[in-house]
Amino acid sequence: MKELSYLNKYFYKYRWHVLPGILFVIISNYFGILPAQVIREAFDLVQENIDMYRLYDGFERQSVIYSVFGSSLLFFGVVVLVLALIRGIFLFLMRQTLILTSRRIEYDIKNEIYEHYQALDFSFYRRNNTGDLMNRVTEDVNQVRNYLGPAIMYAINTIVLSIMIIYAMYSVNATLATYSLLPIPILAAVILVVNKVINQRSTRIQAKLSKLSSFVQETFSGIRVVKTYTKEKEKLDMFAAESNEYKDRMLDLVRVQAYFFPLIILLIGLSTIITVYVGGLELSKGNITAGNIAEFIIYVNQLTFPAMSLAWVTSLIQRAAASQKRINEFLHTESDIPDGTVDEKLKGRIKIENLSYTYETTGIQALRNIDLDIAPGTTVALIGRTGSGKTTLANMLLRMFDTDEGRILYDEYDIRDLQTTSLRSQIGFVPQQVFLFSDTIARNIAFGLDTQDDDRIEQAARDAAVYDNIVRFEEGFETYIGERGVTLSGGQKQRLSIARALVKDPQILIFDDCLSAVDTKTEEEILHNLSRIMEGKTTIFIAHRISTIKNADLIVVMDKGEIVERGTHESLLQQQGEYANLYEMQLLETAE
Numbered sequence: 109m110k111e112l113s114y115l116n117k118y119f120y121k122y123r124w125h126v127l128p129g130i131l132f133v134i135i136s137n138y139f140g141i142l143p144a145q146v147i148r149e150a151f152d153l154v155q156e157n158i159d160m161y162r163l164y165d166g167f168e169r170q171s172v173i174y175s176v177f178g179s180s181l182l183f184f185g186v187v188v189l190v191l192a193l194i195r196g197i198f199l200f201l202m203r204q205t206l207i208l209t210s211r212r213i214e215y216d217i218k219n220e221i222y223e224h225y226q227a228l229d230f231s232f233y234r235r236n237n238t239g240d241l242m243n244r245v246t247e248d249v250n251q252v253r254n255y256l257g258p259a260i261m262y263a264i265n266t267i268v269l270s271i272m273i274i275y276a277m278y279s280v281n282a283t284l285a286t287y288s289l290l291p292i293p294i295l296a297a298v299i300l301v302v303n304k305v306i307n308q309r310s311t312r313i314q315a316k317l318s319k320l321s322s323f324v325q326e327t328f329s330g331i332r333v334v335k336t337y338t339k340e341k342e343k344l345d346m347f348a349a350e351s352n353e354y355k356d357r358m359l360d361l362v363r364v365q366a367y368f369f370p371l372i373i374l375l376i377g378l379s380t381i382i383t384v385y386v387g388g389l390e391l392s393k394g395n396i397t398a399g400n401i402a403e404f405i406i407y408v409n410q411l412t413f414p415a416m417s418l419a420w421v422t423s424l425i426q427r428a429a430a431s432q433k434r435i436n437e438f439l440h441t442e443s444d445i446p447d448g449t450v451d452e453k454l455k456g457r458i459k460i461e462n463l464s465y466t467y468e469t470t471g472i473q474a475l476r477n478i479d480l481d482i483a484p485g486t487t488v489a490l491i492g493r494t495g496s497g498k499t500t501l502a503n504m505l506l507r508m509f510d511t512d513e514g515r516i517l518y519d520e521y522d523i524r525d526l527q528t529t530s531l532r533s534q535i536g537f538v539p540q541q542v543f544l545f546s547d548t549i550a551r552n553i554a555f556g557l558d559t560q561d562d563d564r565i566e567q568a569a570r571d572a573a574v575y576d577n578i579v580r581f582e583e584g585f586e587t588y589i590g591e592r593g594v595t596l597s598g599g600q601k602q603r604l605s606i607a608r609a610l611v612k613d614p615q616i617l618i619f620d621d622c623l624s625a626v627d628t629k630t631e632e633e634i635l636h637n638l639s640r641i642m643e644g645k646t647t648i649f650i651a652h653r654i655s656t657i658k659n660a661d662l663i664v665v666m667d668k669g670e671i672v673e674r675g676t677h678e679s680l681l682q683q684q685g686e687y688a689n690l691y692e693m694q695l696l697e698t699a700e
């Protein structure tokens with residue numbers, strides 16, 4: 109419950125929706141119990157009129173009494189209808205205020221979580237899997253909304269209705285009220301217990317369903333591998349086994365539900381019998397009228413709803429509290445990267461001083477004592493075996509994570525003093541693994557821009573040597589890519605990713621092995637275009653192929669997290685070291 113208090117700020121924000129909502133609950137309930145009293149009057153009227161009708165047996169007046177009786181009954185019928193109508197209007201208003209507010213708060217919470225997600229750093233995303241992150245924004249928020257809307261609405265409803273009915277019952281006859289209410293606590297207790305069982309089974313079903321969907325998702329994502337290795341049958345058997353378990357758990361739940369409703373009807377029936385029996389006794393003593401018995405039967409039946417919703421509301425609140433706890437855990441997670449304040453236009457000098465970095469999760473030291481001074485407007489290439497720390501260095505330059513060992517300076521500013529948004533907006537980064545959104549090509553390229561500028565998008569596509577490919581599509585730049593659109597080749601994706609970095613026209617460019625999937629001719633074309641773009645900009649080129657980087661102003665060779673050689677292409681070849689070896693190997697590969 110403590111966890112749910114986090115939501116109070118939203119209740120306060122929407123207080124002018126919540127307060128009238130509560131008022132509407134009270135009013136609608138008042139009109140909900142009035143019909144019982146009207147029916148009592150009608151019942152008593154029937155009895156009186158029958159007596160009167162008998163009295164005038166044989167007299168002419170008898171038919172007059174009959175018609176007066178008929179019109180009075182009609183009147184009561186109309187009153188009940190009108191009351192139901194008024195109640196309906198207030199029920200509508202109650203939902204319009206309380207349920208709508210819960211939807212508004214749901215929207216606010218989703219935005220709050222989403223905004224917080226975006227502020228968190230890389231290590232957070234490494235610790236938590238995507239499914240879990242998604243669940244908090246969707247499933248957990250949904251549970252919380254059930255508390256904000258239905259749970260609160262029905263809780264108020266239950267309390268108000270119970271108080272009103274019990275008050276009405278006791279003001280008529282205390283003895284009858286006590287006897288009629290006897291089975292209600294038993295009913296509530298039974299419902300509570302059964303509900304607990306239902307909840308446990310529902311949770312197990314949810315867990316199974318989660319597993320089942322992950323299984324299906326993974327199989328379909330990797331369908332090519334499954335088919336190539338002809339593992340369809342095996343996967344099908346695994347799916348059937350999982351589904352079967354899901355079905356068994358579902359049947360378990362249905363069994364409990366099957367007992368549940370007849371049991372409630374039985375207990376309500378018991379209450380009705382007690383009411384009629386004790387009511388009859390009270391009637392014979394002259395304490396109540398026959399109409400009162402009818403009134404009580406209606407009350408008892410009306411009380412079923414609060415008894416049922418009591419258990420339902422309790423479980424909604426419990427689930428919401430568990431979900432809010434998970435949400436709070438995330439909302440209270442602080443980014444490991446405290447933001448800086450400097451927002452300056454960078455000239456492009458990058459100085460790395462004695463930088464080391466060890467991944468906490470694996471204990472692998474990815475960078476060791478890196479020293480590098482990159483003059484503004486120059487091109488530096490990083491080359492080295494796989495796992496030598498190149499990507500880690502690129503990520504550190506983007507301040508995806510921090511380290512205590514050594515530092516990075518942009519111009520004269522320590523990277524920690526710079527505003528991360530300002531820094532990143534001045535860097536055009538092409539990651540090793542391309543990620544494109546399921547959207548149009550134009551919007552994918554324009555991702556880093558505030559507005560979609562067609563001329564700039566086309567120019568960026570030309571520079572990345574992907575323009576001709578795009579215009580060949582029927583819808584050109586408006587072609588959808590991704591799940592529902594066209595599938596691009598690996599090389600086309602890489603070039604789109606390059607265009608995305610170029611469109612921003614940033615002062616600093618970092619390319620992380622982004623030409624691995626393009627052929628040598630396209631590579632040359634891109635490099636030729638880039639040489640014009642890179643003029644005056646600081647560029648860091650990470651590559652495996654020497655052909656990609658041989659023109660760089662400075663080539664840095666990395667091995668096991670360290671810089672082992674540095675120089676220009678020529679000077680490095682003269683050194684006859686690691687770089688020269690790599691060059692020879694690659695020459696041999698191309699000759700073969």
Ligand SMILES: Nc1ncnc2c1ncn2[C@@H]1O[C@H](COP(=O)(O)OP(=O)(O)OP(=O)(O)O)[C@@H](O)[C@H]1O
Pocket residue numbers: 234467469470472473474492493494495496497498499500501540
């Ligand atoms: N997120 C991570 N968590 C733990 N260890 C990591 C992580 N990313 C990389 N490493 C480790 O850090 C070392 C350097 O990896 P990095 O990706 O920087 O190498 P690289 O030179 O870019 O390799 P490649 O050329 O194959 O891309 C590797 O040993 C790798 O296993």
